[in-house]
Amino acid sequence: MAQIRFDQNGLQALLQELQQREYSVIGPRINKGSVVLDEITMIDELPRGYIVEQEAATYRLHKTDFPGFFGITHTMGGWNRYLYPVFTTLWKAHRNQQEFKIDCSVEKNYRFALLGMRPCDLEAIKKYDRIFLQDLYQDKSYKDRREKVFIITVNCTKPSGTCFCDSMESGPKSGEGFDLAVTEIIDNGKHYFIAETGSEIAEEIIKNIPYEDAKEKEVKAAENLVLNAATQMGRTLDTDNLKEILYKSYENPHWDDVALRCLTCGNCTMVCPTCFCTTIEDYTDLTGATGQRVRKWDSCYNNEFSYIHGGSVRTSAYARYRHWIMHKLATYYDQFDTPGCVGCGRCITWCPAAIDITEEATAIRKHSITA
Template identity: 50%
Template sequence: MHKGQFVLERSGLEQLLQALKAEGYLTLGPTVREGAIVYDEIERLEDLPIGYTDHQEGGTYRLRRRSDEALFGYNVGPHSWKRFLHPPLLRLFRAHRVNGKLELEGEAQPIPKYAFLGVRACELRAIEVQDRVFLGGPYQDPHYKARREQVFLLALNCTQAGNTCFCTSMNSGPKAQRGFDLALTEVLENGQHYFVGQVGSERGARLLGQVAHRPAQQSEWSQAEALVAQAARSMGRQLDTEGLKEMLYHNLEHPRWEEVAARCLSCGNCTQVCPTCFCTSVEDHTDLAGQMAERTRRWDSCFTADFSYLHGGSVRVSTRARYRQWLTHKLATWQDQFGSLGCVGCGRCITWCPVGIDLTEEVAAMRASPSGQPWFTPPAGGAHV
């Protein structure tokens, strides 16, 4: 037996799902909808993308049938767990005028207890990054905090890598290292279908005690480890992070920015699918009668002209400036702000870019021919581009 590891049969996973529901969790996981694998409510195992995988390239995403009945035999789709912890649209408050007095309402819906099923290692790292953004500083986001405190995380180690994945370069996968309640590796071999698991928290151990499981044999654990190792060896992309921040700071005027700007549509797709991007804008609305006012927060993007608007106009008026802002923030100034990279190597920005712009390719091109000069010297305390 392999100490500390367990095996969950397919029927045990169903029991786990139902145990979460019995404890009041809203169970969310991958499911097939409109030609993609997205995250939505899961009532039973049959809602999972059974027998599906995905093929991804720059600007390309296609679902394909597998030759087996794997439940988690895909990589990642357009959704990330960010949409539940940091919603795309959030009502901050609503005020009504009643008999000359204002009455305030908070969020439109009560905050559920979420259980995330099938969280990949890169996505766990993305949640960790957003925890640092929203909870790590002197001012915490109460909306994020209220959601994050109640989440149950069931991680799924990757046994295959996509063509746009580069999590090994970011030290964020394919195996979940921390931040989960339970972590599973799906194994299909010789007609057997089971999950080798690891407990990551007391909450996970307590839930596991409610479902049928058994200790893992050494051969079963070794097989699971071999599958994860194979995924690590088959990454579709690589990103050299050695000295990355300094390289970008010293190439802010590199001609490559113009080349990528000629292709970029400034559509913001990369920021919408990114599991770590967090930019928002706040909007106020009133009704025609003047009896109601509402303030909402919605996702925004550094690729929109209005996002950098100050009195008199936008700061970043060109596509070149906006793409440079996004890439240098993600891979350089993010480190000054939060002490880590803002990229986890999930590859979504490559897959869902309509013209297939690849940030790993852009960085490699600048490394190959460094020729720019910084238009400022980054201060010791950090900088924003």
């Protein structure tokens, strides 16, 4: 289908159409001075006029005269939590005098439309697909949510200071996998959206919103904005031979330097859209009549994470940071044929010690060349 153009009435109509189709529409919104992902019922709830300043250990919201709805790039948490929640009840058990029953169908029937996802986060979801859907075992909870989700990406026209998706080939333009990909354009007092559909359901949905075919020059304007964004990345990461360099750098003295700074707080893993480690906890009530098994996000920075028969394998910050960055930029390739990083920059922004994956990888490269 040709690209289409709609204005803010079209955006509101899109939101209503999704609601009528019983999607919970999730998008960015301001809550207590920060931008979070939450349910959106009308476009006025989007963070219109806001931009975000991101640097290492810095996230500042600024209200501006900019009339755009999608001026902020990332929210703190990724969209992954709507497909792979922080807590998932895997089963519940009930016991009474006569019987003991296990109920495995405890997940609610979720149906999300994710509005305003950035291209890098879409790439992160494709990595989850590889892990949870394409291996020997499929993750049922993920599969159920993934099959029903409707994804509206917003191409990036102004990256943040910590973004480096261009280096990871995961942005600033949306790759395959979206239902609708939108570019917001504000030009000479005109404010509109250029969109392309990526699924049959999206083609059906847009029939019910006011739109017109985009003119060639409008499509070109959208493309130029995204091309220009690729030249404005806050960070870059040289990925050439990086996997091999990291594999040769297990004893690199630079890990000692990172260990002096890393607090092993795990923030970088909690905000990362490609991290997927979990632990399992069992709970019972005080009477022992009901119990449940819950899967919850875990972090490789937790001491207990690497606990094996009597002790943890990675007890030092040195070992834990090295393990984390190795997974992102080396071992993930071997496991899943893809890097474990999409260059969203969240781990840089939300690290309280301002540790920067692009700087640390560059330092390791430099040490390995001079060693």
